[in-house]
Amino acid sequence: MSVIEVSKLTKYYGKSRGIVDVSFNEEEGEIFGFIGPNGAGKSTTIRLLLSLIHPSGGTARIFGKDVTTHGPEIRRDIGYLPSEVFYYEGMKVIDLLKYSASFYGKDCTQRMRELSDLMELEMNRRISDLSYGNKKKVGIVQGLLHSPKLLFLDEPTAGLDPLMQRKFFDLIRQENARGVTVFFSSHILGEVQRLCTRVGIIREGKIVEISDIRTLQKNKYKKVCVTAKGLKPADVKMAGVTNVQADNGAVSFFFKGDINAMLKKIGGLKVEDATIEEPTLEEIFMHYYE
């Protein structure tokens, strides 16, 4: 069952572009990565799905219901961690969490304790006294305490130290194992690679690619690096070779096509060293951006 169904979703802020004709589906239990640089429209998409803003065109459905007409009902089962967290400065952490919990009409006390113990959150401090990273922790607890079925994470790791990031990822994996669907937006590809099963790449408001993370890495490009005396970029030139970079006798490039043809081509050279590897998502990503 599709948890999120987005069809030709478009948002203009006056004349400036938010997103244009964005379409994708996310299945139940998936961790969907949403990647793109700043200003590509990641937050706009999430804000549309939460009906914080209203679409200029297209439709979005969550749990099979339209987000503009069934917002409150849908949001009962949604947890949201914004990219930048802002809470009522004068409140204590515990009061904010209680306020947050009071919207869901169920007892969240135990889950709240578990989560704040895990994130090492001090409950009795004032929000205004918290560092950015600590506010982010409040955001995490606040977004998860009502055991939502769908999680929106908008660049969630910014401000968290590496140890906390790891705890956070473990937490997200646990949630996912319990059946929670996760929509993970980020511009840091490493973390998307670690966590997500499927990714959508957004650029200048448009989706450029949606695919399985494995397919994206495996079936398309290989990163080849060859070292040979007097090797010039022209020596490796053939169909399917892109991104050729020469560096002190070593030439590296992306290759897409029949790997045998490439091996033959390299075989004809007097090779000192050669590697063929999966490109990182980062490299694939840069590739999309050229």
Add this chain to the structure above:
Amino acid sequence: MSTTIYLHEFRTRLKSVVIWSLSVAFLIVFFFSMFTIFVDQAALMNEFLARYPQEMRAAFGMDRIDMASVLGFYSFVFMFVQLCLAIQASNYGFGLVSIEENELTADFLLSKPVSRMQVLTSKLLAALTSLTITNLAVWAISFTAIELFRGGHAYEPGTLLLLLISIVIFQLFFLSVGLVISLLVRRVRSVTPYALGLAFGAYVLSAFSGIFGDVKLELITPFKHIDAASIVRDGAYNPPLLLLNVAVTLVALVLSYWMYTRRDIPAVS
């Protein structure tokens, strides 16, 4: 309506309400305690006031009131009470949704399972409750001050009730007009200048309307819709102006709901 939001909003404003109520109460007691002196020297005082230019007296409504009567004097004090209440109500009106958007807590609130309608209704009711507390303080202190300082002079309690009942209409006007303006302008960065502008603007318009006499400024300012001096003089409201006031409030409220439910909540920029 969401009890959760209502209580949260009410608590947030509690301190402000206490301060406003105490200040207004102090203002009433302080001014009205001078009534005894006024009455004793009534002839002298009226002569003294007569030396002021006609325009000046008109601006403060003094040309229509007898400062030596209990309610005449009270209506003079009441005008300043109205000014305070106008500032307080517009302050709450302007801040109702804009503070939350400025401090970017709107994302938190509106990603909860509540509709925009519920949010706005809860916020309005919470603000109205806060204003009503100040309102009740004015009622209590007004009766007390009059009893304490009227020195045996008689007054018409019915007319006093008319003045006091008008407060809630007056407050609702500034609350809803403040709210609708805050939704009409792109972004309210700071609430206080707007609130002071609206309240003092309306007050000054009413004062000028007094000076120029036949200029129809009373049509737009609530200080004329609910004019204490006239209510005391006539022992009644001015029904067309009062209806106009209520109509503006209703239009502002309907427009606010319409705009707020369609509003794009600004993000961090």
